[in-house]
Amino acid sequence: MVKETVAGDRLWQWRQLARQAAIAHQVSPAEVDWLLQQGADVEPLLLKLGPPFPPEISLSRSLADLTRLWQARLRDRVPVQYLVGRVPWREFDLAVSPAVLIPRPETELLIDLANSAALQYGWPVQEVSRWADLGTGSGAIALGLASVFPLATVHAVDWSEPALAIARQNADAAGLGDRIQFHQGSWFEPLAFLAGQLQGIVSNPPYIPTSDLTHLDPEVARHEPHAALDGGPDGLDCIRHIVHTAPHYLKPGGLLLLEMMAGQAPAVAQLLSNTGQYATVQIHPDLAGIERFAVSVRR
Ligand SMILES: C[S@@+](CC[C@H](N)C(=O)[O-])C[C@H]1O[C@@H](n2cnc3c(N)ncnc32)[C@H](O)[C@@H]1O
Numbered sequence: 001m002v003k004e005t006v007a008g009d010r011l012w013q014w015r016q017l018a019r020q021a022a023i024a025h026q027v028s029p030a031e032v033d034w035l036l037q038q039g040a041d042v043e044p045l046l047l048k049l050g051p052p053f054p055p056e057i058s059l060s061r062s063l064a065d066l067t068r069l070w071q072a073r074l075r076d077r078v079p080v081q082y083l084v085g086r087v088p089w090r091e092f093d094l095a096v097s098p099a100v101l102i103p104r105p106e107t108e109l110l111i112d113l114a115n116s117a118a119l120q121y122g123w124p125v126q127e128v129s130r131w132a133d134l135g136t137g138s139g140a141i142a143l144g145l146a147s148v149f150p151l152a153t154v155h156a157v158d159w160s161e162p163a164l165a166i167a168r169q170n171a172d173a174a175g176l177g178d179r180i181q182f183h184q185g186s187w188f189e190p191l192a193f194l195a196g197q198l199q200g201i202v203s204n205p206p207y208i209p210t211s212d213l214t215h216l217d218p219e220v221a222r223h224e225p226h227a228a229l230d231g232g233p234d235g236l237d238c239i240r241h242i243v244h245t246a247p248h249y250l251k252p253g254g255l256l257l258l259e260m261m262a263g264q265a266p267a268v269a270q271l272l273s274n275t276g277q278y279a280t281v282q283i284h285p286d287l288a289g290i291e292r293f294a295v296s297v298r299r
Pocket residue numbers: 100101102103104107134135136137138139140141157158159160163185186187204205206207227228229
């Protein structure tokens with residue numbers, strides 16, 4: 001909905017001032033364009049080409065509103081995604097709020113890895129199957145799985161009811177609500193009825209050591225839910241539980257895909273091998289070359 005029409009010159013000037021303020025507050029000035037695009041539906045090409053702007057530009061959010069949001073970004077270090085309440089992730093335009101972790105770009109790769117592992121290990125993608133997304137948050141992974149496995153039912157679990165409300169909203173908005181079932185509870189607890197039936201389990205669980213939480217960027221430490229971050233004393237509490245419990249829920253040959261923090265790969269690979277329940281354990285890097293994902297196949 002268009003709320004305001006502003007003169008092109010005025011918008012350009014607003015952008016320049018906002019960028020200067022960003023630099024002064026050690027925030028990336030590129031976020032100003034992100035705010036204008038995601039928060040006010042300004043055409044990306046317009047910002048890329050620069051002046052002269054058209055004499056009049058329509059904004060879906062008023063300039064006064066944008067100023068208020070930008071001040072909150074700089075003063076309170078609120079992530080820009082929470083300010084506009086949405087984030088693009090894979091092909092989805094996801095709603096986010098401080099009840100959910102902002103889905104990260106690197107997590108998008110988990111979906112590609114699930115797809116390629118299914119193909120590699122002989123699980124036809126176009127087949128009826130059951131998958132689980134443990135700790136679904138915004139529902140990002142569940143939506144990604146439902147999209148690449150068109151006949152799958154995805155069981156998305158989270159401890160947080162407010163997070164599940166956002167995830168349901170995202171699934172409905174993407175037209176995937178009929179293939180994703182949401183469950184409130186701790187990890188496998190609400191999935192007892194699926195023992196031995198899952199083709200794949202995917203999780204990006206909390207994995208940050210508790211003592212590191214206070215050293216995170218203020219955007220994360222002050223605004224993202226601690227229950228989405230805190231992985232216990234060594235960061236591996238949730239991963240340990242999932243690694244040990246997943247074999248009971250997977251079919252023989254079923255897949256377990258986990259995201260982890262930089263530096264955790266050797267410990268996670270060891271945890272997986274020590275169970276004796278997984279035939280293969282592979283570690284994959286993210287786009288920055290950080291060992292970020294473990295892919296294992298249940299014996
Ligand atoms: C790192 S976030 C991941 C969110 C989302 N899957 C993503 O990748 O953007 C971890 C999620 O696990 C959930 N969580 C934490 N402890 C849990 C538990 N015991 N059982 C189920 N979910 C839990 C948190 O609420 C949070 O949504």
